[in-house]
Amino acid sequence: MKKKKVIIVGGGVSGLTTANYLCMNGYDVLVLEKNAVAGGACIGWERRGCYIDGCIHWLVGTRPDSTTRKLWEEVGALSSEVKIFNQEDFYTLEFEDGTTFTVWADLERLKGELVALAPEDEKQIKKFCKLIRRFHKIDAPINKPADMMNIAELMKVGLTMAGDYYYVSKTSKISCAEYAKKFKNQYIRRWLSEHMSSDYNLMSTLYMLAHVTSGDGGIPVGGSKAIVDRMIKRLRELGGEIRCSAEVERINVEDGRAVGVTLKSGEVLKSDWVVASTPSPHALKKLLGDKYKLKKFEDRLSDRKTYPIYTYTTAVFKIAEDLSDSPLSHKIYTKDPITLDKDNFAVVYRNYSYDQTVKLPEGHTVVQATVSGNDDTYFWWENVKNSGHYKEKKAEIAEKMLALYLEKYPHLEGKIEIIDVITPLTYQRYLNGRHGSFQAFVQTSHGKSMMQKGKIPGLDGFILSGQWILQSGGLPPAGITGRFAARRICHADKVKFKTSI
Numbered sequence: 001m002k003k004k005k006v007i008i009v010g011g012g013v014s015g016l017t018t019a020n021y022l023c024m025n026g027y028d029v030l031v032l033e034k035n036a037v038a039g040g041a042c043i044g045w046e047r048r049g050c051y052i053d054g055c056i057h058w059l060v061g062t063r064p065d066s067t068t069r070k071l072w073e074e075v076g077a078l079s080s081e082v083k084i085f086n087q088e089d090f091y092t093l094e095f096e097d098g099t100t101f102t103v104w105a106d107l108e109r110l111k112g113e114l115v116a117l118a119p120e121d122e123k124q125i126k127k128f129c130k131l132i133r134r135f136h137k138i139d140a141p142i143n144k145p146a147d148m149m150n151i152a153e154l155m156k157v158g159l160t161m162a163g164d165y166y167y168v169s170k171t172s173k174i175s176c177a178e179y180a181k182k183f184k185n186q187y188i189r190r191w192l193s194e195h196m197s198s199d200y201n202l203m204s205t206l207y208m209l210a211h212v213t214s215g216d217g218g219i220p221v222g223g224s225k226a227i228v229d230r231m232i233k234r235l236r237e238l239g240g241e242i243r244c245s246a247e248v249e250r251i252n253v254e255d256g257r258a259v260g261v262t263l264k265s266g267e268v269l270k271s272d273w274v275v276a277s278t279p280s281p282h283a284l285k286k287l288l289g290d291k292y293k294l295k296k297f298e299d300r301l302s303d304r305k306t307y308p309i310y311t312y313t314t315a316v317f318k319i320a321e322d323l324s325d326s327p328l329s330h331k332i333y334t335k336d337p338i339t340l341d342k343d344n345f346a347v348v349y350r351n352y353s354y355d356q357t358v359k360l361p362e363g364h365t366v367v368q369a370t371v372s373g374n375d376d377t378y379f380w381w382e383n384v385k386n387s388g389h390y391k392e393k394k395a396e397i398a399e400k401m402l403a404l405y406l407e408k409y410p411h412l413e414g415k416i417e418i419i420d421v422i423t424p425l426t427y428q429r430y431l432n433g434r435h436g437s438f439q440a441f442v443q444t445s446h447g448k449s450m451m452q453k454g455k456i457p458g459l460d461g462f463i464l465s466g467q468w469i470l471q472s473g474g475l476p477p478a479g480i481t482g483r484f485a486a487r488r489i490c491h492a493d494k495v496k497f498k499t500s501i
């Protein structure tokens with residue numbers, strides 16, 4: 001029998017996951033990626049002889065017994081041969097007055113560090129660590145979406161996760177800034193409220209700390225690019241095809257069914273199914289011509305206060321010294337702010353010397369300096385670009401970040417070269433996301449959590465996958481939605497879903 005043809009638009013982690021599962025289930029798969037290399041937000045590249053990792057700080061699913069690990073292994077992202085770097089220190093904070101503490105990946109050590117810093121908060125610190133430990137147990141079911149489960153499967157999930165849902169739902173309604181007020185110590189307050197963004201809900205922070213402190217948030221050695229290369233290798237072994245530099249202009253629809261795509265080059269490709277693994281707003285607004293309105297997206301796109309995005313402005317340093325004894329991630333506070341859309345009083349310096357397998361001249365270290373931002377940061381950079389000063393401003397901001405770093409590490413004077421600068425405009429151009437977001441909408445305490453099936457009423461032969469349709473983004477939602485999209489296609493075609501050939 002002739003294989004059914006599926007076109008997957010977008011060669012990020014989600015698109016590749018969908019592709020690999022569909023190949024395992026007998027489909028003829030073609031991935032179309034607009035960029036010259038696949039991977040989307042999960043990427044790494046080279047500059048002046050150095051590998052620059054553009055993504056993974058922590059990956060859920062690195063512990064051998066975790067559910068997500070199974071998914072990563074099935075699609076080729078991880079295997080028993082891939083070494084995992086399990087960070088000891090998640091990050092170190094250094095405040096303006098010199099006060100320093102480290103967020104350790106060992107929960108008992110973290111508790112000890114916090115109590116030593118703030119004995120006045122001992123009771124609250126213990127409660128906080130207990131809450132993190134509570135989240136260690138949360139291992140969301142990723143085999144199939146809830147709406148495809150039968151009663152017995154639903155009951156099993158309900159029984160094993162009822163307690164977890166209580167804590168997830170309770171902490172998702174509290175903002176990090178609000179929770180931080182429970183502590184008397186100003187440094188702990190500032191840490192928690194500025195851990196990512198003050199309106200992030202507590203659940204997101206607990207989820208992150210729980211994975212890292214339970215050993216399920218390590219970093220695969222070889223970096224983000226190696227993960228994607230392995231997924232592509234698996235795709236080819238399974239008989240699938242990927243075309244890069246193949247930007248899709250529109251998804252073609254006939255009589256309520258997606259029938260293929262038209263590329264920017266004008267080429268028309270036909271298929272039985274189309275999966276849009278691009279950022280979903282791009283798929284809905286541009287590729288489908290804004291003809292199908294999904295309330296969950298309309299609500300989010302029209303309310304950026306409740307549903308902001310998260311983005312970075314980053315300068316990359318090539319340092320002629322081996323810094324493997326320095327902290328993995330050093331958040332340095334300053335009285336002299338880095339001013340973008342607002343004054344930023346802290347810069348995070350991330351040291352990549354943990355990975356000795358990537359390209360790097362001997363005795364050198366790559367450090368990335370980052371300030372985070374939101375939609376306003378994107379608009380600020382857009383104005384800078386429109387006024388014709390983009391290049392100078394990037395250089396000026398990178399120099400300021402470098403000056404702050406040199407205040408802490410004066411012996412590195414003359415040894416540092418700025419080799420790249422990344423702004424929200426870079427992410428926007430590269431991904432077709434929203435306002436430079438690389439991680440979908442932020443999950444604030446006052447917003448609703450995102451869970452979209454990927455189907456569009458009135459449009460057959462089409463499905464969305466990707467981080468934008470599940471919670472607050474990241475690699476696990478990219479992988480999970482990729483798997484679910486493949487399952488839904490198999491279900492519609494009455495194909496029994498398999499996870500190997």
Ligand SMILES: Cc1cc2nc3c(=O)[nH]c(=O)nc-3n(C[C@H](O)[C@H](O)[C@H](O)COP(=O)(O)OP(=O)(O)OC[C@H]3O[C@@H](n4cnc5c(N)ncnc54)[C@H](O)[C@@H]3O)c2cc1C
Nearest residue numbers: 010012013014034040041057058248438466467474475478
């Ligand atoms: C600096 C940084 C740090 C991060 N850290 C982490 C981390 O530590 N842990 C974690 O879990 N996640 C992290 N992430 C987030 C993670 O990278 C993303 O969540 C994930 O890669 C999203 O995958 P995706 O496939 O859903 O979407 P994307 O990666 O956005 O993929 C979409 C793809 O569609 C392509 N595309 C868009 N439009 C078209 C078109 N018209 N035609 C053809 N192709 C198109 C894009 O080029 C892209 O390749 C980080 C991201 C960044 C940038």
